[in-house]
Amino acid sequence: MNAEVIAVGSELLLGQIANTNGQYVSRRLAEAGISVYRHTVVGDNENRLREAAEEAGRRADIVIFSGGLGPTSDDLTRDALARELNRSLIIHPPSLEQIEAFMKDKGKTVSAANERQAYILEGADPFVNRAGLACGMAVTEGDTLYLLLPGPPHELKRMIDADVIPYLSAKGWAAGSIVSRELKFFGIGESALHDSLAVMIEEQKNPTAAPLASEGEVALRLTARGDSVLQAEQMLDGLESKLPPEMKKLIYGKNDVSLAAAAVERLKQTASTVAVAESLTGGGVLEALTSIPGASSVVKGGAVTYQTEAKQNNLEVSEEIIHKHGVISAACAEAMAENVRKMYGASFGIALTGVAGPTPQEGEPAGKFYIGVASADGTTSTQFMEPGSRERVRLMATKHACHQLLKV
């Protein structure tokens, strides 16, 4: 089985956004054992869209479109493919009902533009959109399966995961032969990981191991191709068990688990709670922790004391600490952690203070920060230096704070 992905949208050809949909579709198809041979991006132009559809249909078993299903007149994919395949468009009543309910909620009626999103090609299998309004669909013409998916990335992802992969499995096209597993590391860089596991990374053919770097973290992606998911999983287990113990220790989670999710899970397991006092991260740590469903049982809340006077007035950091050590100090981080723990009645208090940048503060460079951890057993703090942009400093400080929670 081989596939091609056609992303539709002039904003892609103007360079305003990257084709992340092509990336996501490819990753999920690879996991399902389907090879993607080509990505194409075309603009909101019917002739060029049909030309791309016709070419891909000649070459591929599966042609996947993303985008161009929306309500506006430059959303052309549905109409263009209907004409290309000589099919009528028919209404899909459940999608229309969904659109009507959505509009009614907003006190509006359904316009003709909105209604377009409920049309499917005659003979198509519809995919109801669980994250938006435009109905997706699968249409078979000759030997080729055409899949029409919405362009907004969160809608596309949801439809791929909930509808497309199961649909391909049911047809026996996604024989579940390729399984991947990401082992997520914190506290080691990509090249150090590569050096430690060079033989595994370079010599393994099936399963394979490949390092993947993302901002401040590195993952090792293990991929096995087996006759069944079970067999592939067993191959991955075998490879994982060969990792040296010192590397295993740096793994904090697998696949989509984030540091924040791992931290929330650990708090749940130990029936603990946390309160957070933030300065340079400005709410980012609390935001990350509370983004995890179920965080409400373990996250008490916290204070964002962005200005020095807020640290004094709202977190009771003493005048003495501020004058003697400054706000960018271990003493300040520890006082913030202790006080937020007390104020919010939590098992742990975590506090961050430092310089996000881009300019230095109190003579301290951007990227320098302290994290304090307070518990019933006492208070400690650690100094960090993470150079980079303001965005990166804040992100790394947030990750380090979550990581501290894995160690308590």
Added chain:
Amino acid sequence: MNAEVIAVGSELLLGQIANTNGQYVSRRLAEAGISVYRHTVVGDNENRLREAAEEAGRRADIVIFSGGLGPTSDDLTRDALARELNRSLIIHPPSLEQIEAFMKDKGKTVSAANERQAYILEGADPFVNRAGLACGMAVTEGDTLYLLLPGPPHELKRMIDADVIPYLSAKGWAAGSIVSRELKFFGIGESALHDSLAVMIEEQKNPTAAPLASEGEVALRLTARGDSVLQAEQMLDGLESKLPPEMKKLIYGKNDVSLAAAAVERLKQTASTVAVAESLTGGGVLEALTSIPGASSVVKGGAVTYQTEAKQNNLEVSEEIIHKHGVISAACAEAMAENVRKMYGASFGIALTGVAGPTPQEGEPAGKFYIGVASADGTTSTQFMEPGSRERVRLMATKHACHQLLKV
């Protein structure tokens, strides 16, 4: 003049990375007045690469390749295009010298694999790589110009800016200028925007107007093609001035400005400060505001009172409000806004309370929330309903909170 971009690399088709090179090339060509009609991604496979090259060569004036110029055996672009165009490969001495110098620095000699990077097609104009080793090039065959550029994004960007754009200008191909401007709206959906501006969107040819939806927001992208950047800008000004006043009112910013940035800017302009009390957003509003450089002068800080007891203990929301109205209420949002304003000594207090989901809370559905706004003039609140995933509810609540700050 029209162009196509062919990115080469199996890692793109496996979904390991997104085609950001296609995005960058497109943006720079658009600025130079050259339309990009198609992006193609193919893997490290000579036949499929040549097929894509042949097709693009038939359609486009300029075919730009990124990737496949490196030293390894799966770097095929140079060889494949040489065969496709029936050209020999010849050494480019300055590139070879550069490679030799680089290897000497590392105490190594130049291998045959490394030497490949110094070969160019016979008759090509070379682009010495200023950020890496592989030589880029421009080859003209018939009416088509082929540009071969390296795949690593920092090398590609450097070569586009330093070599390709000047090369196209010298040929007189980068004349004319396309300028785009995004008008960012909040409080109107994509289809409503389309309906209000249908004539402008559907009938304008130059400049054009196109709606772009992203999570919870919609933008109108205006694009003009003029003889110069100045002329194109004037065309955009003209189109923008034709927007009806009721639509202009919904514009909160242009291009890369976010709601949070617009809110911080407004606070600066009015010399005001803000403190935020968050519940369902868990720190997201403070995080968004403090992500803007310079936020420290206007954001005092705030409290994240994720649990009910924190609202009572740390924000002094009264027992009476909690028992009579519940925490998901206008009264609670108003009390939180007033108290956080007082506690942090800010001009404005903003507070959010509601249900992020996925499950209902206190009998209230996911997506329902209140935003309270307190100032010296008094306190008000607004009830919102934003259905969707937990992630979307939190994002929309954050955006609405920033939007409230634009109205104070």
